């Protein structure tokens with residue numbers, strides 16, 4: 280298994296995995312499969328075109344196939360560029376429970392905190408996504424907010440938790 284930065288050449292693989300994610304785990308993400316299929320070029324694909332130390336997508340490759348991914352995005356504004364957002368963590372069901380989600384997150388966190396000005400990594404997660412929340416907590420993320428009914432799928436509402444990880448003191452030089 281290789282974890283590496285995804286670039287433009289990975290666009291088709293990336294898009295397929297992203298659509299797989301919306302199909303297999305629709306309750307974990309904001310976009311619906313239909314919405315994302317209708318968009319010719321997803322906004323997050325910009326991260327593939329111009330990966331930067333504070334903004335990138337990582338992919339887990341198993342024999343050439345993309346089986347997992349996670350994104351990190353940092354806004355360019357001066358008062359926001361201390362804050363990186365984790366996006367679209369996903370591992371294919373066939374590859375879950377083997378530590379891949381943790382490896383992807385650890386790699387994204389390590390790369391992000393190599394950028395000296397990043398003070399905090401944040402993310403949002405649906406409040407009943409116990410697996411993902413357990414993973415984030417085990418990595419040191421703490422809950423910083425709770426938004427009731429942030430998503431509503433026509434039948435039921437989904438609360439969102441805000442979580443964030445503060446840059447370790449040892450790195451706060």
Ligand SMILES: CC(C)(COP(=O)(O)OP(=O)(O)OC[C@H]1O[C@@H](n2cnc3c(N)ncnc32)[C@H](O)[C@@H]1OP(=O)(O)O)[C@@H](O)C(=O)NCCC(=O)NCCS
Pocket residue numbers: 304307367368369370371374375376377378379380381382403404405408409410411413414417
């Ligand atoms: C969340 C997800 C990425 C985890 O990937 P994974 O490769 O199975 O995770 P790992 O094997 O690295 O597990 C890491 C930790 O996550 C937690 N975890 C993962 N799946 C879990 C589950 N079903 N129930 C409880 N805890 C779980 C555990 O704390 C685990 O640590 P442990 O191995 O010490 O028990 C994967 O389940 C997934 O893609 N889910 C659908 C998409 C999603 O929910 N993404 C997050 C959006 S915010």
